[in-house]
Amino acid sequence: MRFNFTEEQDALRREIKDFLEKEWGEEARRRAEEAGDMASDHSPSFHQKLARRKLLALNWPKEYGGRGWTPIEMAIFNEELGYYGVLSNCYRNTMIIGSAICHFGTDEQKKKYLPDLAAGRKLFCIGYTEPNAGSDLASLETTAAEDGDEYVVNGVKVFNTGGHIADYCWLATRTDPDAPKHKGITVFMVDLKSPGISIRPLYNVADGHGQSELVFQDVRVPKENIVGGRNRGWYLIAKALDIERINTGVRARHQRVLEELVEYCKETKRNGIPLIKDPLVRQQIVQLCTEAKAARLIAYKVIYQQSKGEIPDVSASMAKLSGGELSQKIAYLGMQLLGLRSIIHGSSKWSAMEGKLEYMVRETIPHTVGAGTSEIQRTVIAGRGFGLPRG
Amino acid sequence: MDYGFSEAQELLRASVKEFMVNEAPLAHVREMEENSTGFAPGLWRKLAQLDWIGLDYPEKYAGLDGSFLDVAVVMEEMGRALFPSPYFASAILGGHTVLAAGNDNQKEDLLPKVVRGETILTLALTEPSGSYEASGVETTATAASGGGHVLNGTKLLVPFAHVADRLIVVARSDGQGTAETSISLFLVDPKAAGVTITPLRIISGEKQSEVGLQNVKVAAADLLGTLGGGWPVVGDVLDKAKVAMSAEMVGGSQAALEMTLNYVKNRIQFGGPIGRFQAIQHRLADLATDIESARWLAYEAAWEISEGQPASAAASMAKAFISDVYVRMGRAAVQFHGGYGYMKEFDVQFYFRRAKASEAILGDQYANRELAAQQMGL
Ligand SMILES: Cc1cc2nc3c(=O)[nH]c(=O)nc-3n(C[C@H](O)[C@H](O)[C@H](O)COP(=O)(O)OP(=O)(O)OC[C@H]3O[C@@H](n4cnc5c(N)ncnc54)[C@H](O)[C@@H]3O)c2cc1C
Numbered sequence: 111m112r113f114n115f116t117e118e119q120d121a122l123r124r125e126i127k128d129f130l131e132k133e134w135g136e137e138a139r140r141r142a143e144e145a146g147d148m149a150s151d152h153s154p155s156f157h158q159k160l161a162r163r164k165l166l167a168l169n170w171p172k173e174y175g176g177r178g179w180t181p182i183e184m185a186i187f188n189e190e191l192g193y194y195g196v197l198s199n200c201y202r203n204t205m206i207i208g209s210a211i212c213h214f215g216t217d218e219q220k221k222k223y224l225p226d227l228a229a230g231r232k233l234f235c236i237g238y239t240e241p242n243a244g245s246d247l248a249s250l251e252t253t254a255a256e257d258g259d260e261y262v263v264n265g266v267k268v269f270n271t272g273g274h275i276a277d278y279c280w281l282a283t284r285t286d287p288d289a290p291k292h293k294g295i296t297v298f299m300v301d302l303k304s305p306g307i308s309i310r311p312l313y314n315v316a317d318g319h320g321q322s323e324l325v326f327q328d329v330r331v332p333k334e335n336i337v338g339g340r341n342r343g344w345y346l347i348a349k350a351l352d353i354e355r356i357n358t359g360v361r362a363r364h365q366r367v368l369e370e371l372v373e374y375c376k377e378t379k380r381n382g383i384p385l386i387k388d389p390l391v392r393q394q395i396v397q398l399c400t401e402a403k404a405a406r407l408i409a410y411k412v413i414y415q416q417s418k419g420e421i422p423d424v425s426a427s428m429a430k431l432s433g434g435e436l437s438q439k440i441a442y443l444g445m446q447l448l449g450l451r452s453i454i455h456g457s458s459k460w461s462a463m464e465g466k467l468e469y470m471v472r473e474t475i476p477h478t479v480g481a482g483t484s485e486i487q488r489t490v491i492a493g494r495g496f497g498l499p500r501g
Numbered sequence: 502m503d504y505g506f507s508e509a510q511e512l513l514r515a516s517v518k519e520f521m522v523n524e525a526p527l528a529h530v531r532e533m534e535e536n537s538t539g540f541a542p543g544l545w546r547k548l549a550q551l552d553w554i555g556l557d558y559p560e561k562y563a564g565l566d567g568s569f570l571d572v573a574v575v576m577e578e579m580g581r582a583l584f585p586s587p588y589f590a591s592a593i594l595g596g597h598t599v600l601a602a603g604n605d606n607q608k609e610d611l612l613p614k615v616v617r618g619e620t621i622l623t624l625a626l627t628e629p630s631g632s633y634e635a636s637g638v639e640t641t642a643t644a645a646s647g648g649g650h651v652l653n654g655t656k657l658l659v660p661f662a663h664v665a666d667r668l669i670v671v672a673r674s675d676g677q678g679t680a681e682t683s684i685s686l687f688l689v690d691p692k693a694a695g696v697t698i699t700p701l702r703i704i705s706g707e708k709q710s711e712v713g714l715q716n717v718k719v720a721a722a723d724l725l726g727t728l729g730g731g732w733p734v735v736g737d738v739l740d741k742a743k744v745a746m747s748a749e750m751v752g753g754s755q756a757a758l759e760m761t762l763n764y765v766k767n768r769i770q771f772g773g774p775i776g777r778f779q780a781i782q783h784r785l786a787d788l789a790t791d792i793e794s795a796r797w798l799a800y801e802a803a804w805e806i807s808e809g810q811p812a813s814a815a816a817s818m819a820k821a822f823i824s825d826v827y828v829r830m831g832r833a834a835v836q837f838h839g840g841y842g843y844m845k846e847f848d849v850q851f852y853f854r855r856a857k858a859s860e861a862i863l864g865d866q867y868a869n870r871e872l873a874a875q876q877m878g879l
Contacts, residue, residue: 111510111570112503113801119502182502372879386879389871395879396870400818404794407801414504428790485779491789492782496762499777 113407115186123186126165130194133159151320152233152272157198161230166204170212174220175228181416185358185409192359193366199272201357203227206350207234207280214338214346223278223299234299235276237267237324238347245486247282248291248344252326254283254298261285261298261336263306263329269480273322274309276302281326286341295343299335306330316473352423354481355430356412364437364474365402367466371395371444374463385447394443401439405432424495431487434477441470506574514574517553521582527848533585537700538664539708540585549618554592557807558600562612568807569741573748573799580752583851585707587621590661593745594738595622598669602686602726602734611667611688623665625656625689625712626735633739633864635680635732640714642672642685650674650724652687652695652717658862662710663700665691670714671735674728684732686725693717705858706851740816743863744806747799747819750827750859754792757827757834757852761785764849765837781837788830795823814876821869824860831856 115123134156160166169184170176179187184205191198208227211219226232243250252265263283270279279300286294302309306329312321338346372395375385385391409429415422444467445452456465478484492498506514524544533539548554556571558564565571572593579588596615599608599622614620630637640654652672662668667688674685691698697713726734762785765776775781802815831853835842838849864872 111506111800111804113804115502376879386874392874392879393867393870396818396821396873396877399877400798400822400870400873401794403801403818404798404822407797408790408793410502411504411797414502425793428793431786432790432794485783488783488786489779491786492776492779495789496776496782496785498762498766498782499774501777501779501782 115182119183119186122183123190126187126190129163129165130190130196134194134196151197151318152199152275153197154230154275156196157200158230160198160200161228164228166200166230167208167224167228169205169209170224170228174212174224176212181413182410185356185413188357188359189362192357192362195363195366199233200230201359202236202271203234206236206353209353210280210346210350211337213349216334218334219299219337232277233272233275234278234280235270235273235302235322235324237270237273237279237281237300239267239269241266241268245483247347248295250282250284250295252281252283253287254285254296254331256285256333257330259333260330261333263298263300263326263331265326267324267326269312269321270324271320273302273324274311274319278302279324280337282343282347285343289341292344294341295347296340297337297343297346298331299337300326300329300331304329304331315475316469351481352416352421352426355426356409356416358406358409358413360437360477361402361405361409361433364440364470365406367444367470368398368402368440370463370466371440371447372399375447380449391447394447398436398440398443401432401436405429405436408432424491427482427487427490427495430482431484431491434484434487437470437474437477441467441474445471506570510571510574513553513556513571514578516551517575517578518581520547520551521578521584525582525584527583527851530583530585530851531848534706539661540587540664545586545618548586548588549616554588554618555612555616558596558612558616562600562608563616564612569744570800570803570807572745573803576745576748577752577755577796577799580749581756583753583756583855587623587661587664589742589745589749590623590665591615591621593742594624594660595665595667595669597738597741598622598624598686598734599725601737602731606722607688607725620666621661621664622667622669623659623661624735624738625659625662625668625670627656627658629655629657631657633868635684635735638671638673638680638684640670640672642674642687642719644674645718648721650685650687650719650721652689652714652719654714656712656714658701658703658709659712660707660709662691662698662712663708667691668696668712669725670712670719671731674731678729681732682729684735685728686731686734687719688723688725689714689717689719693719703858705855707855707858736813739863740813741806743816743820743869744799744802744812746859746863747795747816747823748803750823750856751792751796751799753852753855753859754788754795754823754827754830757830757849757856758785758789758792760849760852761834761837768839775837784833785837788826788833791822791826792830795819795826798822814873817864817869817873817876820863821866821873824866824869827856828860 167176168179172178240250254261254263281298281300285296306327308325310323311319378385412422412425412429448462451462454461555564556567560566599611642650645651670687670689673683675683695715695717699711701709766774768775798819802819805812805815834849835853841847
């Protein structure tokens with residue numbers, strides 16, 4: 111057993127840190143903000159900078175232009191992107207979708223999509239969730255009916271992150287209405303410029319436009335855009351979700367806020383004594399640091415298992431559950447520690463810690479919802495892990 | 502990065518597990534709780550023959566030269582079985598104190614016998630104040646005219662003192678220094694004049710005692726380490742003890758979880774197993790996640806110790822975290838057994854009681870979080 115990284119991995123982390131310190135400082139962030147790049151949690155210019163440094167396709171096999179990195183190197187990369195707050199949809203595009211194409215795509219599909227993804231020229235969004243199919247995703251109703259060499263798609267998808275800036279949708283549809291729920295689902299790659307698609311923006315509590323609603327009306331999709339085989343969609347979705355649950359970047363971003371919170375408590379006096387000398391504050395801070403340490407340990411356990419080619423289903427749920435809940439605990443406790451001024455937006459000179467905590471309280475709402483809610487993770491642990499029956 | 506145990510460690514775990522299943526089922530725990538010795542000398546000898554007492558001791562003291570991770574593995578499996586034995590008192594608390602502070606004579610004299618299970622050591626640290634800090638040590642060691650010292654004081658909750666061959670008494674040897682620099686360690690024969698040992702009845706049923714010291718004479722040769730140099734040694738041993746105990750508590754929590762899972766799968770109410778209710782599923786899923794967190798906190802701390810890295814913060818964090826989790830698991834375990842959880846003839850209450858004792862021993866979650874805060878420079 112060993113909890114440190116190899117020398118190569120440490121060097122890699124330093125290299126990424128150096129790159130991000132230089133290229134993505136507060137300066138870059140401000141510039142991006144002014145240029146309106148921020149609207150979607152995605153900076154196209156920086157995304158392409160990552161592409162030019164050949165940092166987008168890291169985990170793909172070498173023959174597809176990747177570097178063949180293992181999940182451990184990927185986790186390091188993601189941690190640093192998260193720690194520095196880089197805005198790029200690379201996680202979804204190259205790590206989730208790109209990896210799935212490498213794994214399940216046909217040769218033609220690989221040739222068509224992978225180079226564009228690696229170069230940061232094209233973006234995907236994920237179209238799983240529907241108004242009537244959230245946690246119970248397998249009951250999705252968007253239909254794809256075969257018609258000659260094409261399928262005709264009809265339905266509504268909600269909460270597509272990056273839907274409004276994407277070129278393609280990774281779309282889950284029902285192709286066999288008579289089969290059991292999980293067995294009639296097919297994944298298509300749909301060109302979002304196809305006639306019949308309309309997009310409505312959804313604005314979130316964190317004042318961002320990250321998600322959209324996509325409406326499909328008689329949208330014609332060529333057969334060759336099916337990924338992984340007709341009616342095999344559930345299998346692809348489950349695989350991709352296993353990756354999505356272990357996003358070390360999110361946790362690293364919150365780790366950084368926690369570090370800043372500790373500094374704030376050292377510097378800020380209340381009734382003449384530094385906050386950090388208050389016995390209750392010390393208890394709470396150490397508890398959060400311990401939980402953060404544990405969440406990182408479990409996440410790396412899952413990543414380690416993935417790097418060995420094992421399928422870590424229940425551990426992944428545990429990592430998702432503890433990581434998501436922790437984000438909110440940091441945010442809620444953080445705001446309490448900052449006191450009255452915690453409620454002031456970061457744009458005001460009166461804000462505490464630049465309003466990061468009140469932002470985090472808003473921004474972490476989806477961390478216990480997306481990629482399977484906390485309740486669903488608990489149900490997975492109880493069902494798949496413990497073998498308990500469904501209620 | 503390597504989240505796996507070595508083959509030897511896996512084998513060790515499997516052997517300890519098998520030993521516990523065959524030799525020490527919960528019926529044994531029940532029996533030992535009622536018997537005044539509190540452990541089975543025959544099993545203790547077997548443990549020694551299997552080389553499990555001296556896993557991390559140097560070869561020259563009959564040990565296996567293994568790592569502290571091996572100790573964590575054994576403690577976890579012992580914790581799962583709630584195995585009653587002097588392992589923690591003797592091999593961890595007592596033996597490691599001698600290993601860290603003893604001179605060559607003391608080590609050669611005591612350690613091989615500890616490792617072979619022939620000598621039982623224990624550490625007499627805590628007092629009626631319940632403190633684990635240097636300032637809590639009020640027992641005095643006064644220099645005697647003809648050399649050596651005279652001890653006076655009361656030690657409380659000394660594990661396995663009632664069967665120990667030697668006590669290591671932590672005492673204040675000098676009124677001059679600070680709380681930390683005036684503490685010394687003494688090897689004391691429990692049969693010496695002035696020593697009284699009174700077993701205490703504690704919530705977990707484990708055997709711990711009050712040790713009275715009234716004008717107890719100790720020879721100069723029985724000073725362990727330097728005069729006034731005792732506290733850093735105790736600090737170091739407490740770190741190791743916390744990690745070992747955290748692993749033990751992880752094992753106990755896991756066993757309580759499994760016992761409860763088994764129960765909720767089989768207990769039928771409202772026409773089906775109660776485990777189908779989410780109120781039960783989600784609480785257990787949270788606990789399983791917390792136990793998994795605690796497990797890796799303990800392993801990482803054990804790894805730091807085996808690498809010779811400073812492990813105080815990690816040890817305190819691990820102990821704080823599992824203290825909270827074990828108690829919550831213990832409560833859920835009895836809760837989900839309904840009325841049966843309250844009945845002594847059911848086994849689940851053993852974990853509940855052990856959790857409450859283990860929470861308090863070596864500092865509870867609040868004390869250990871405060872220690873971690875200090876270690877983190879807060
Ligand atoms: C910021 C954000 C980004 C997203 N990005 C995408 C995206 O890119 N692509 C995409 O397809 N989707 C995306 N989603 C959708 C997300 O996956 C869903 O919101 C999520 O799966 C929950 O579905 P729902 O919102 O319909 O809630 P519901 O499923 O209706 O759940 C409502 C509540 O009921 C609880 N609940 C449901 N079932 C059970 C049960 N069996 N037991 C106990 N409790 C239960 C839930 O835990 C939750 O608390 C995104 C969501 C957010 C917030």
